[in-house]
Amino acid sequence: MALSHHPARDGTRIEIDHVPAYLALELASHAWAEALAAASNSLVTAAEVMVVHISSDFSRELFVGSADVQVVVTRLGVSSLVVDVSIFQNDVRAAVASFTLVRVVDGSSSPLTDAERASIASLVSEGALQV
Numbered sequence: 001m002a003l004s005h006h007p008a009r010d011g012t013r014i015e016i017d018h019v020p021a022y023l024a025l026e027l028a029s030h031a032w033a034e035a036l037a038a039a040s041n042s043l044v045t046a047a048e049v050m051v052v053h054i055s056s057d058f059s060r061e062l063f064v065g066s067a068d069v070q071v072v073v074t075r076l077g078v079s080s081l082v083v084d085v086s087i088f089q090n091d092v093r094a095a096v097a098s099f100t101l102v103r104v105v106d107g108s109s110s111p112l113t114d115a116e117r118a119s120i121a122s123l124v125s126e127g128a129l130q131v
Helices: 021-039 114-126
Strands: 049-060 070-075 081-087 094-104
Touching: 021 049, 021 070, 021 081, 021 094, 021 114, 070 114
Parallel strands: none
Antiparallel strands: 049 094, 070 081, 081 094
16 A cells, blocks of 8 residues: 655645554555455445544654555454554564554444354454455
C-alpha cells in the first residue's frame, strides 16, 4: 500500500518525506476495511461496523512510499472484533494499530450472523492477511 500526503488545503503538494501518525492510521483503516471485505466476501464491510476503540504504537518513523501491511483478527466476539494492523517499511515493523469494531444495525450494536462469524473466523484461523 502507498503511504503519501494529501494535498494541503490550498491544493499545493506537501514535499516532506515524514508521514504523520494520522496518515498511518488512515492507511491502517483502509487496510482493515479491505481485508475484512475480502475475507468475508463482502458480508462484513466498513459500512456495517463502527470503530469504538483505537490504540497504536509507533516504533520507528514512517516515510512516504510503499508499505507492507498485515491484518490479523485477534478477537472475535458476539457483535465485535479486534483487528490488529501492522505497518512495515523495508521489512521492519514501524507501527501497529489495534481497532475494536462493533457490528451496527439501525444505529445499535447487533450480533454478527453465523455467516459473518464464519467468514471472519477464517481470517482468524489463517492468522494474517497481507494487503
